[in-house]
Amino acid sequence: MLDILIANGLIIDGTGNPGYYGAVGVQDDKVSIIRGSLEDVEARRVIDATDHVVCPGFIDMHSHAGLVILSEPEHHPKVRQGITTELIGVDGNSYAPFRSHDDFLAFVEINSGLDGNPPLPGQWSTVEQYLNMFDRKTAVNIAYILGNSPVRINAMGWEDKPATSADLANMKAIIREAMEEGAFGLSTGLEYPPGNYADTDELVELSRYVADLGGFYHTHVRYKDGDRFLDPFNEALDIGRRSGIPVHITHFFQSVPIRGGGRRMLQLVEDAAAEGQDVTFDSYPYILGSTRITIVFPDWTHDGGPAKVKEVMRSDEGRARLRREVTPRAPSWGDMWLTYFKQPQNHQYEGLSVAEVATMRNQHPVDALCDLLLEEDLQTCYVAAGSNGNTLPAFVTHPLSMVGSDAVLVGDFPSPRTYGCFPVILAEYVREEQQMSLPNAIRKMTSFPAQRLGILDRGILRDGMKADITVFHPKNVHAPANRANPKQFPIGIEYVIVNGTVVIDGGEHTGALPGRALKHRR
Ligand SMILES: [Zn+2]
Structure with a gap:
């Protein structure tokens, strides 16, 4: 008796091979592939995957969940994308x-x-x-x-x-x-x-x-x-x-505005690979990146740790030097939006640019940042355009690339990659724009990262593999998250199974917490 039978789906196994119609059985935490008639197959639960793709769960090669998931273990923004393993x-x-x-x-x-x-x-x-x-x-x-x-x-x-x-x-x-x-x-x-x-x-x-x-x-x-x-x-x-x-x-993509620059970056990696070097990369499919705003402060401010950073921000001398040396990590302060404020009086700045916040506070942008960071115990985050949208597809679709969401899970206005990274590839890169085939896109999200990590029992749907499975609707899958409204869950990711336990069931989170800490083995 199987625990779960996923019937009538198009199985895309993660290797890059085209899909085939069949059924996937789950028993305990393992997969079995069932061919032919299902008449004699008994299962406690049957999931009808008609019109759906059944594939291995997705692997995120760049996760910032190393603390957040411990306080929000259901991890909605990520598991609802079909992700079953993250590299922290x-x-x-x-x-x-x-x-x-x-x-x-x-x-x-x-x-x-x-x-x-x-x-x-x-x-x-x-x-x-x-x-x-x-x-x-x-x-x-x-x-x-x-x-x-x-x-x-x-x-x-x-x-x-x-x-x-x-x-x-x-x-x-x-x-x-x-x-x-x-x-x-x-x-x-x-x-x-x-x-x-x-x-x-x-x-x-x-x-x-x-x-x-x-x-x-x-x-x-x-x-x-x-x-x-x-x-x-x-x-x-x-x-x-x-x-x-x-x-x-x-997060390999073109951030420097040099004509032909994207091709030259890819050529560098291709040449290294052609010479026999073991090299891979990950990319995320959005132009908007995000990190802690303290990244704009020069190295010397950090020499000694966070206490030193705060000391510099508090001193008149430090402030004066920061005003001279700190520059936006974008074309201008108007292109960097702030998020993740804990002080109630600062919530008004959520999603506004550094330039807007400085104007509201009638301050130099660097002074505004310093004062806010001191009030916020350094926790402020920013979002800004990071990559060249014209060359981004060449990175995302490249044979050596896999997917790393770089999803930052804090603040009210995260980059849309936090909620849409994997489904947007299925919806836009594959279905709408046909930049790559569906089996190839799935390979980049499953077996390829598993191979890079050396995880041999996940990333492919095959007999005996661990039951990390994503079931989605290839015609409906859609990632509505955007700059103005970034916290929107994807549509069309119907079932996500982790170690044989259903976590997303008909698009809803079951509350199950079956994730494991995977360990590297030589
Ligand atoms: Zn990074």
Whole structure:
């Protein structure tokens, strides 16, 4: 007797192969494919998938749910997109290990405009304890990658200084423990202190060690490096070549307005792959990006941690220097919209641009930001256009790309990618614009990321695989989230099954929390 029988659907198995009509059985947490007559098949529950696609659950290669999901474990914005596994710990910012709880709290604070600062259900210090917070307590599976920021904080503190050989030895010991407890590799976010204080040689040394342990390198590159165009990606590829580590470039798209620039970026990666380098990337299909607003403050303000950032903002001298040095991370302050305010008097600024807020407060934009950040304990987030919409499809549809939502789960006005990233690809890239085939789009959301992570029992619908399954209506699937009204759930994602348990049932959340903490195995 099967637990669930999903009958009459078009099965697209995640490999990139075309679909076929058949039935998918679920027993406990495993899949079986049923061919031929269903007459003798007994099941406790039958889901009629007529006119629907049945495929593996989607895997998000760039998740910012490492804290938020612990306080909102049903994880509606993501699981309703058909996502069943997320990679957390990206951008060099992972929330374990932390030997000192004060360091943990400071790290949460400095990143709160990106990863939130929600009430947490408990305390942890090791990766193992952290992963236990998720296991069977969240709607989706979690895969964890170790950020180099906590590695550096644990070994060297918050300062901008080069690593000594003793520091490197300490960092390797931290990496070994994290990898043994299930981390899938090392992430960097080379605009986020203190991880960005690491130079290339340090990252090569650590990556060689991670590669020996079977992990990969997931990088938000050093965008301000060298020519600010190809050099940041050259550094990532160089780290791969010198250390032997597989390289994954996250949120890869054209942000620099150079004609032909998108093609040249892709060529760089294609050339590396043609030379035999193991390199992949992820992209998200929206122009609007988002992160913590503190990213606009120069590195020196962070040298020493969040207490230092606040000290600089409070001092007249610091303010004067910030007014001279801080520039918008967009064409102008009018192109950066603020969100995620906790102080009631600041809610009026939700969704307004920095320029608008500065005018309302009759302040210089940098002073407005500093005052707000001090009131908000640094938690403010912003949204702005980040990529060239003309070249974005070449990235999203590229054979080496998978999907990383980069969904920021805080504030009233997040980027629409938070609610629409995966379905918009199915609806617009595949159905409306025919930029790629449906089996290929599904491959990028399922087996390809599973292969990159080294998860061998998910990402393909085949006998014996784990029952992470998404059932959607290919003609109706639609992502209504937009800039003005970003918190809209997708339409047409009808069933989402995680480890054999139905989480989305007829488009509604069942409240089930069957997600597991997946662990890297060599
Ligand atoms: Zn990033």
